[in-house]
Amino acid sequence: MVVVHPALAASVRSIVVYDVDFAGPGVHIGMPSTDLTFVLPLDQPLEVSWVGTGGPRAVGWSSVSGLHTRAAAIHHGHHQRGIQLSLTAAGARALWGVPASALAGQLLGLDDVDVRLAELPERLAAAGTWEGRLAVLEHALLDAVRRRTRPQPRPEVGRAMALLTRGVPVAAVADDVGYSRRRLNTLVHDEVGVPPKTYQRLARFSGAHARMRAAALGGEVSVARIAADSGYADQAHLAREWSDFAGCSPTEWLRREFPIVQASGDRDTTGWDERSHRATR
Template sequence: MAAVHPALAPWVRSIVAYDVAFAGPGVHIGMPSTDLTFVLPLDEPLAVSWDGDPGSRTVGWSSVSGLHTTAAAIHHGGHQRGLQLSLTTAGARALWGVPAGAMAGQLLGLADVDPRLADLPERLAHEDSWEARLAVLEHALLDAVRRRPPPQPRPEVGRAMALLTRGVPVAAAADDVGYSRRRLTTLVHDEVGVSPKTYQRLARFSGAHARMRAAALAGELSVARVAADSGYADQAHLAREWTDFAGCSPTEWVRREFPIVQATGGQEATA
């Protein structure tokens, strides 16, 4: 995990330099969330598609995806190395000059969102250390932000999205910001590309995914505990949502992503 420059903090949630070796070629699951994903592979082009839709497959030296409700299938040859960024929805306006809603459900490259950054993968490839690559990336992002006017999403939409993330019902969030539920639905969809209810589901799922991942990395995983801590009614509820968003059950996801970890704490519930 690399530090994010303070000037980029409202737009870039995290920057991860990754170097991962697998047992062999396979497919990594790119999970849906309330963030946009920006990946810059180093050793080989990134081959990614929406799970279950091979016709959506793209191959390139950069990948930018908006919010999505289907897992991404990231194909690899046994080794992956590069930089991965999580962007806030406001980051789409700051970096690319468009609301995140304009990118929802799409797999794009840098040339699609900002031709001026199309040579960034080549610039990164010329550097021989993570420190140098991160410096090149930071400079490029700061330049992209500075040459665009400050993003201007409606503040009440931002407040409503924050309330939704905390689990406030859609109708209550609409009342809080002074909109009808229908009006709020239109504004949120225009801003991020999904309805308020779907955004809320993604936010809860993102929390569950983070907890599941942390527990798996710690070597102790209880799906039932993750469900309870994430605000799901029960383990069966989490299992249904996980299958909808990830394309597999929670324990199957753990088996695929962390093959040496065993889930504990009750029988797995299925949809």
């Protein structure tokens, strides 16, 4: 994980450098969350499409996507390198000058969001080290933030989204910030592109996904325990949500993302070895 510059902390949730070896060509599943995704591949362009749509792949040296309720299919060969950023909803305004709702459900390139950053992939490729690439990226992001003068959303909208992320019921959130549920629905949708209930579901799912990955790295996964810890009624509830957002069951997702799997059908516990990879964090 890369340390984010303080001036970018409100906009950039995380910056991850990835350098991954795969057994062969395949598809990585990009999971939905409450963050926006910004990817800058090296060596070969990124090929992305939406899971289950059968639609065309977006191919390019950059990928920007807003909130989405369908997983992304990231097509890869034997090796992938690049930089992936998770952006906050506020980061869309700060970096691109638009609310996150303008990017919701879309797969875009830098040309679509900021033509002044169109040459960033070439500048990253020209840098000889990861340290140099990260310095180029940080400078470009800081410059983009300084160029923007778009107003930020009202504080109560940000508070509402924070409460929704923590699992507070929508009606209680509306009362807390002093809006009717209808008004809250409009404001949240205008800001991020999904209604409050969907935003809340995305937040809960994102937490479950993070717990699933952490448990995987520990060597054993209890889907039932993750469901309980993430606020789902039971394992079946998590499985339905996982299928809705990821396009497959939790067990199938584990098999796809971790090819060396000692699977146990749909039982609660699945153990496996971590796939061979190289990664800089």
